[in-house]
Amino acid sequence: xxxxxxxxxxxxxxxxxxxxxxxxxxxxxxxxxxxxxxxxxxxxxxxxxxxxxxxxxxxxxxxxxxxxxxxxxxxxxxxxxxxxxxxxxxxxxxxxxxxxxxxxxxxxxxxxxxxxxxxxxxxxxxxxxxxxxxxxxxxxxxxxxxxxxxxxxxxxxxxxxxxxxxxxxxxxxxxxxxxxxxxxxxxxxxxxxxxxxxxxxxxxxxxxxxxxxxxxxxxxxxxxxxxxxxxxxxxxxxxxxxxxxxxxxxxxxxxxxxxxxxxxxxxxxxxxxxxxxxxxxxxxxxxxxxxxxxxxxxxxxxxxxxxxxxxxxxxxx
Amino acid sequence: xxxxxxxxxxxxxxxxxxxxxxxxxxxxxxxxxxxxxxxxxxxxxxxxxxxxxxxxxxxxxxxxxxxxxxxxxxxxxxxxxxxxxxxxxxxxxxxxxxxxxxxxxxxxxxxxxxxxxxxxxxxxxxxxxxxxxxxxxxxxxxxxxxxxxxxxxxxxxxxxxxxxxxxxxxxxxxxxxxxxxxxxxxxxxxxxxxxxxxxxxxxxxxxxxxxxxxxxxxxxxxxxxxxxxxxxxxxxxxxxxxxxxxxxxxxxxxxxxxxxxxxxxxxxxxxxxxxxxxxxxxxxxxxxxxxxxxxxxxxxxxxxxxxxxxxxxxxxxxxxxxxxxxxxxxxxxxxxxxxxxxxxxxxxxxxxxxxxxxxxxxxxxxxxxxxxxxxxxxxxxxxxxxxxxxxxxxxxxxxxxxxxxxxxxxxxxxxxxxxxxxxxxxxxxxxxxxxxxxxxxxxxxxxxxxxxxxxxxxxxxxxxxxxx
Numbered sequence: 001x002x003x004x005x006x007x008x009x010x011x012x013x014x015x016x017x018x019x020x021x022x023x024x025x026x027x028x029x030x031x032x033x034x035x036x037x038x039x040x041x042x043x044x045x046x047x048x049x050x051x052x053x054x055x056x057x058x059x060x061x062x063x064x065x066x067x068x069x070x071x072x073x074x075x076x077x078x079x080x081x082x083x084x085x086x087x088x089x090x091x092x093x094x095x096x097x098x099x100x101x102x103x104x105x106x107x108x109x110x111x112x113x114x115x116x117x118x119x120x121x122x123x124x125x126x127x128x129x130x131x132x133x134x135x136x137x138x139x140x141x142x143x144x145x146x147x148x149x150x151x152x153x154x155x156x157x158x159x160x161x162x163x164x165x166x167x168x169x170x171x172x173x174x175x176x177x178x179x180x181x182x183x184x185x186x187x188x189x190x191x192x193x194x195x196x197x198x199x200x201x202x203x204x205x206x207x208x209x210x211x212x213x214x215x216x217x218x219x220x221x222x223x224x225x226x227x228x229x230x231x232x233x234x235x236x237x238x239x240x241x242x243x244x245x246x247x248x249x250x251x252x253x254x255x256x257x258x259x260x261x262x263x264x265x266x267x268x269x270x271x272x273x274x275x276x277x278x279x280x281x282x283x284x285x286x287x288x289x290x291x292x293x294x295x296x297x298x299x300x301x302x303x304x305x306x307x308x309x310x311x312x313x314x315x316x317x
Numbered sequence: 318x319x320x321x322x323x324x325x326x327x328x329x330x331x332x333x334x335x336x337x338x339x340x341x342x343x344x345x346x347x348x349x350x351x352x353x354x355x356x357x358x359x360x361x362x363x364x365x366x367x368x369x370x371x372x373x374x375x376x377x378x379x380x381x382x383x384x385x386x387x388x389x390x391x392x393x394x395x396x397x398x399x400x401x402x403x404x405x406x407x408x409x410x411x412x413x414x415x416x417x418x419x420x421x422x423x424x425x426x427x428x429x430x431x432x433x434x435x436x437x438x439x440x441x442x443x444x445x446x447x448x449x450x451x452x453x454x455x456x457x458x459x460x461x462x463x464x465x466x467x468x469x470x471x472x473x474x475x476x477x478x479x480x481x482x483x484x485x486x487x488x489x490x491x492x493x494x495x496x497x498x499x500x501x502x503x504x505x506x507x508x509x510x511x512x513x514x515x516x517x518x519x520x521x522x523x524x525x526x527x528x529x530x531x532x533x534x535x536x537x538x539x540x541x542x543x544x545x546x547x548x549x550x551x552x553x554x555x556x557x558x559x560x561x562x563x564x565x566x567x568x569x570x571x572x573x574x575x576x577x578x579x580x581x582x583x584x585x586x587x588x589x590x591x592x593x594x595x596x597x598x599x600x601x602x603x604x605x606x607x608x609x610x611x612x613x614x615x616x617x618x619x620x621x622x623x624x625x626x627x628x629x630x631x632x633x634x635x636x637x638x639x640x641x642x643x644x645x646x647x648x649x650x651x652x653x654x655x656x657x658x659x660x661x662x663x664x665x666x667x668x669x670x671x672x673x674x675x676x677x678x679x680x681x682x683x684x685x686x687x688x689x690x691x692x693x694x695x696x697x698x699x700x701x702x703x704x705x706x707x708x709x710x711x712x713x714x715x716x717x718x719x720x721x722x723x724x725x726x727x728x729x730x731x732x733x734x735x736x737x738x739x740x741x742x743x744x745x746x747x748x749x750x751x752x753x754x755x756x757x758x759x760x761x762x763x764x765x766x767x768x769x770x771x772x773x774x775x776x777x778x779x780x781x782x783x784x785x
Contacts, residue, residue: 265754
C-alpha cells in the first residue's frame with residue numbers, strides 16, 4: 001500500500017496562473033446577479049419572517065410580559081418563569097416527558113434500524129416491504145391515535161383485550177392504569193413513527209458500496225459480522241442524527257397524551273407540551289405558557305449541544 | 318445581459334408583492350379599533366354605531382339562519398342607528414384568545430357560565446353594571462343567576478340568557494329495560510347507587526358513568542360536593558381560598574368509590590372527557606351520568622339518543638346541601654366596546670334574548686326557524702326570568718314545542734325550590750384541573766387515599782391563587 005503525503009501531493013500539482021482578484025463592490029454584486037437572487041429570496045424571507053421568526057420573537061417578548069390582549073402588556077420580569085418553576089406539576093411533567101423519551105428510545109429506536117436491515121437483505125419485493133413499513137406514517141397522527149385509543153379500550157370490546165381474551169388473558173386496563181398508560185402510549189408512538197425512519201435508514205443502507213460486502217464475504221464474514229462490521233459503521237452518521245431528531249421530537253410529545261389520556265390517570269401522562277397547552281388554553285395565561293415554551297426550547301438546545309459534543313468523535317462527518 | 322436581469326428581477330418583485338398582498342389580507346386595519354374600552358364619558362344614544370355578534374346559525378340550518386337574519390333586520394328597522402354584523406363564530410376556549418389577540422372578537426359573544434369569572438378577572442370583558450341598570454330588564458332576571466356574572470369586586474360582566482343546573486341525566490329506555498320506573502327517578506344518593514346496580518345487572522350496561530378529564534372531572538365533583546353541602550372556595554371580599562378538603566367532597570368521592578370498587582357499576586373507562594361521556598350516553602352505553610340538565614339538544618341532535626329516552630332529575634340534595642351548581646350561557650360584551658357599543662349591545666341582547674318573554678309574536682318568530690329545521694323547541698332549562706313570565710312564554714309557543722317536557726316533570730317541578738350555587742369564582746378552571754386527578758385516582762386505584770389527595774390538591778390550588 002502506497003501512502004501519499006497530502007502536502008507532497010499538493011506540491012506536485014501544477015500551479016494555476018495567478019488571477020487578478022476583482023474587488024467586490026455593490027455594482028459588481030448587482031452585476032453578478034446578487035440583487036435578483038435577493039429579490040427571488042424575498043418571498044421566502046417575508047414568509048419565514050412573518051410566520052416563523054416573528055412569532056418566535058413575539059413569544060420571547062411575551063414570556064416576560066403579562067397581557068390580556070386588550071390593554072398594553074405589562075412587563076413582569078422573571079415573574080412568569082418563577083410561577084412556572086413554582087408549579088407543582090412541572091416536576092411531574094418533566095419526569096413524564098423524560099420517561100416517554102427514554103421508553104421511546106429503548107422501544108422505538110432500534111426497531112426501524114432492524115427493519116431496514118432486514119428489508120435491505122430481501123432479494124424480492126423490497127419495495128413492497130418498504131411500502132408496508134411506511135403505511136403507518138401515511139395515516140394522519142390524530143386518526144392513528146384515535147384508532148389506538150379504541151384498540152386500547154379497557155373492556156372486552158378493545159382490540160387488544162379481545163385478542164388476549166382468546167388465550168384467556170385480560171381484560172387489561174392499558175391507558176387507565178397509572179403504570180401502563182405511558183408504555184402503552186409509547187408503543188403507539190413508535191408504531192406511528194417507525195415507517196419514516198425505516199425508509200431513511202433503508203436509503204442510507206442502499207448507498208453503502210456493495211464492494212464492502214463482497215470483500216467481507218470473500219473474507220468469510222457471516223451475515224451478522226457483515227452487519228456489525230460493515231452495515232452499522234456505515235450507517236453511524238445517519239443513526240446519530242436520527243437519534244438526535246428523535247430525542248427532540250419525543251421531548252415535544254403532545255398529540256398522544258392529549259387525545260389518549262388527557263394527562264391522566266393521576267397526571268401520569270402530563271407532558272411539558274400539555275402543560276404549555278393548559279397554561280395557554282385552559283388558564284389563558286400566555287405569559288406562563290410562553291415562559292415554559294422558552295425553557296423547553298433552551299433545554300433542547302442544551303441537550304442538542306451536549307449530544308453533538310459527545311458524539312463528535314463517533315460521527316463519520 | 319441587462320434585459321434578462323431586469324426580467325428576473327421584475328418577476329421576483331411581482332412575486333414578493335403578491336406574497337405581501339396575501340399576507341396583508343390576513344391582518345385587519347387597526348385604525349378603527351377603539352383601543353381602550355369605555356373611552357368616552359356620556360354615550361351619544363343616537364349616533365350611528367356598529368356591533369358584531371356571534372352564533373349566526375350556519376348555512377346548513379337555512380331556516381334558523383334566515384330567521385336570525387330576519388330578526389336582525391327587524392331590530393335594525395326599530396333601531397336605525399344600530400348596525401349588526403353577524404358572524405358564525407362559535408365560542409371555543411382555544412380560539413377566543415386568538416380573536417382577542419387579533420382584536421377581532423365580536424362585540425357580543427355568547428359563551429358558557431364557566432368562563433365569565435376568568436374573563437372578568439383578566440379584564441377581557443366590559444363591566445356593564447351602570448348601563449344594565451338603565452337597560453330596563455335587570456329586575457326581571459333571576460337574581461340567583463346574576464351571581465354568575467358578578468365578580469368578587471361587585472362589578473357585573475355579562476347578561477345570562479339561558480340556564481340549567483347540574484343534574485342526573487338518565488336513560489329512560491334502559492330504566493324500563495331494567496324494570497325501573499322512568500317516571501320515578503332516583504331521589505337520594507342511595508337510590509342512584511341501587512339504580513346503577515340494577516341497570517348493570519339487568520342490562521349489562523354501566524349504571525353510572527362519570528367525567529374525569531379536561532377539567533370536567535373537577536366540575537362534576539364540584540356539583541356533587543354542593544349536593545352534599547360543600548363549596549369549593551371560600552370567598553372573603555376579593556380574596557378566595559380553596560376549601561374542598563372537606564367532609565362533603567369526601568362524601569362525594571366515597572360515593573364514587575363505592576360504585577366503582579364495591580358495586581363495579583361504572584364501566585371500565587375512567588378517562589372520560591365531556592365528549593366521551595356524551596357519546597357513550599347517546600349510544601345507550603350508560604344508564605346515568607351527572608351532567609348539565611340542558612344535555613337534551615346535544616344528546617338527541619348530535620349523538621342519536623331517541624328523544625323519549627332522555628330523562629333528567631335534580632341531583633339529590635343531602636340534609637346539609639348548599640344547592641344545585643348552575644350552568645348556562647352568557648352574552649359577554651367585549652372590553653374594547655365603546656360606551657355607545659355597550660348601549661347598542663344591551664339593546665340588542667334585550668331584543669334578541671328577552672323580548673320573547675313579553676310579546677307573543679316575537680316568541681313565535683323566535684322558535685319558528687328552529688321548529689322548521691326540526692331542531693328542539695322547548696328544551697329543559699331553568700327560567701332566567703320570573704316563573705310567571707316564563708310560563709306565559711311557554712303557553713305562547715306550546716304548539717311548536719317538540720321536546721317531551723313531561724319526561725322531565727320531576728326536575729321541572731322541584732328545581733325551583735333548590736338554591737343555585739355558582740362555580741368557584743377565582744381560578745375556577747385551575748381548581749377543576751387540580752381535582753381531575755383526584756377523581757381519576759379514586760376510580761383507578763382501590764387504595765387511593767382520599768384525604769391525602771384532597772389535601773395535596775387544595776394546597777396546590779391555594780398556591781396558584783396566591784401566585785396570582
